[in-house]
Amino acid sequence: MRKSVRALLVLCGLLIPSVGLVVTVGAVGISPQILNVIYRVRVPRPDGNTDFMDTTLQSERNQFVSNGAIFYLPRDNVAGTALVYREYLVSIPDHMISQFINEGGYTTEAPLGYPYSSSGTVRGLTQIVRAINSATSDNITLRQGDTPPAGWGNVAGLSRWGYKRYSTQSESILSLAAGGVEIQSNAVAGGALWRWNWNGLQFVNDRDYGRQIQSAVFWNDGVGHNPTEAGDKTSDVSGVPRPEDRHGSPLHALLNSGSMQVSRAIPLEFDQNLFGGDDSHPAVYQDMLLGKNITLNWNGLGSVAQYQTELYLPQSVSGAQIEIPTAYLNPQPSATNPNIKLTRFFTYDAQANSGAGGWQEVFPQNHCPQANSGNFDLNNFNFSAGSFKYGGIIVATQDLSAAMGIFGHKPEVGGSVDYFTLLDGSGCAGSDGETGNRYIKYAAVYGATATTIGRTLPAGETFFTAWITTSTFNGVVANMHSVYCAIHGC
Numbered sequence: 001m002r003k004s005v006r007a008l009l010v011l012c013g014l015l016i017p018s019v020g021l022v023v024t025v026g027a028v029g030i031s032p033q034i035l036n037v038i039y040r041v042r043v044p045r046p047d048g049n050t051d052f053m054d055t056t057l058q059s060e061r062n063q064f065v066s067n068g069a070i071f072y073l074p075r076d077n078v079a080g081t082a083l084v085y086r087e088y089l090v091s092i093p094d095h096m097i098s099q100f101i102n103e104g105g106y107t108t109e110a111p112l113g114y115p116y117s118s119s120g121t122v123r124g125l126t127q128i129v130r131a132i133n134s135a136t137s138d139n140i141t142l143r144q145g146d147t148p149p150a151g152w153g154n155v156a157g158l159s160r161w162g163y164k165r166y167s168t169q170s171e172s173i174l175s176l177a178a179g180g181v182e183i184q185s186n187a188v189a190g191g192a193l194w195r196w197n198w199n200g201l202q203f204v205n206d207r208d209y210g211r212q213i214q215s216a217v218f219w220n221d222g223v224g225h226n227p228t229e230a231g232d233k234t235s236d237v238s239g240v241p242r243p244e245d246r247h248g249s250p251l252h253a254l255l256n257s258g259s260m261q262v263s264r265a266i267p268l269e270f271d272q273n274l275f276g277g278d279d280s281h282p283a284v285y286q287d288m289l290l291g292k293n294i295t296l297n298w299n300g301l302g303s304v305a306q307y308q309t310e311l312y313l314p315q316s317v318s319g320a321q322i323e324i325p326t327a328y329l330n331p332q333p334s335a336t337n338p339n340i341k342l343t344r345f346f347t348y349d350a351q352a353n354s355g356a357g358g359w360q361e362v363f364p365q366n367h368c369p370q371a372n373s374g375n376f377d378l379n380n381f382n383f384s385a386g387s388f389k390y391g392g393i394i395v396a397t398q399d400l401s402a403a404m405g406i407f408g409h410k411p412e413v414g415g416s417v418d419y420f421t422l423l424d425g426s427g428c429a430g431s432d433g434e435t436g437n438r439y440i441k442y443a444a445v446y447g448a449t450a451t452t453i454g455r456t457l458p459a460g461e462t463f464f465t466a467w468i469t470t471s472t473f474n475g476v477v478a479n480m481h482s483v484y485c486a487i488h489g490c
Contacts, residue, residue, distance in 0.1 A: 041061055087108050181198050205435070252266055338432075364423065
């Protein structure tokens with residue numbers, strides 16, 4: 001018998017139980033904490049050796065050979081944190097990280113931030129570790145679990161913990177395949193679903209951390225909050241050429257169990273500037289979790305995946321919406337054939353008839369950042385307004401030989417989806433491809449009542465369910481009908 005997701009996370013030491021959990025650190029309410037990014041660089045020494053040094057400044061980082069970003073640390077002195085310093089010994093010369101002022105004859109140069117003083121303060125933490133090269137007397141800062149470079153020993157953990165970053169990596173991928181589909185999630189970007197491969201096609205656009213297939217939450221308490229699973233807006237591949245400067249969300253869990261892939265992120269605020277951050281300082285919702293349980297070959301249906309969005313909140317939030325999930329698609333999913341493009345759009349009503357029909361072609365307006373000319377929003381269509389309670393969105397190639405669809409049902413019949421959105425950015429200036437600026441977006445959204453946009457999201461753990469499928473257009477329609485029959489009966 002397969003263990004539950006909760007049991008798997010407990011066994012991995014990754015889950016703080018949601019019952020009676022809440023560790024609220026910092027401001028009252030759900031507010032993000034501003035983070036410093038800690039970079040490690042190689043400073044040449046007069047004797048020809050290297051002095052490994054930590055810095056929070058990109059300008060200082062850029063003067064040396066960089067090992068990339070190694071930690072996020074809180075910038076400010078909030079509850080449960082304590083200072084860590086960069087220190088210097090001129091006689092070697094050597095820089096060293098320390099939790100003590102002027103440790104061992106070193107001189108304190110500057111604080112690096114306020115790491116957490118206990119591994120259990122919040123989720124997703126990694127211990128700060130220090131090692132020394134006995135031959136050169138050089139210290140290096142490591143993450144718990146790192147293998148020290150050759151010649152470094154005396155590895156010792158500080159009583160300080162931060163959020164692990166991934167050096168100069170742009171990807172750290174966990175893959176899973178079943179039912180003719182392969183998915184790849186990226187630990188660097190909060191475990192968000194980075195690629196969806198079917199029949200030689202790759203459907204996902206990864207230009208920035210607002211894209212991917214992922215979840216995001218929205219509410220406004222005087223300022224607009226947007227916790228985002230993958231990361232924040234300082235992530236566009238053209239505007240932020242160094243991977244270590246793209247702000248990915250810290251990772252709490254990423255694992256496979258049979259045909260299920262599980263991920264949990266501690267989400268970043270997408271627009272960190274609203275809360276005092278900037279391009280060098282992301283903002284983390286340290287008491288939240290946002291992630292997925294995605295089951296491939298769901299119910300034996302081949303290329304059908306059940307997508308469960310998991311949200312943990314330390315307290316309830318009113319007037320909120322959550323994408324469960326959203327997907328930014330690559331309009332040209334073939335890397336070798338530019339004629340294979342996603343150009344047609346459909347809605348699907350599973351109750352319309354016995355599965356052969358029920359679809360309607362729709363024609364969304366061009367939706368580019370340059371034009372912003374509108375979108376086809378099913379909140380104004382019959383999924384929300386009429387008897388259409390089970391259905392979805394389909395995006396397909398011109399000849400209908402390849403398609404992707406998302407399916408769900410309304411809360412009033414036991415589902416999670418209030419409405420769908422569909423945006424066509426394939427006509428934007430620029431390029432197609434996995435990191436091109438052109439995109440097609442769809443989303444399943446929970447967050448509407450009969451009279452208002454926005455619902456109350458409760459404190460604790462909540463799951464929302466949708467299904468994603470790829471096939472030919474006819475295959476996607478058939479798959480959606482099969483999901484309908486499985487959850488409703490036919």
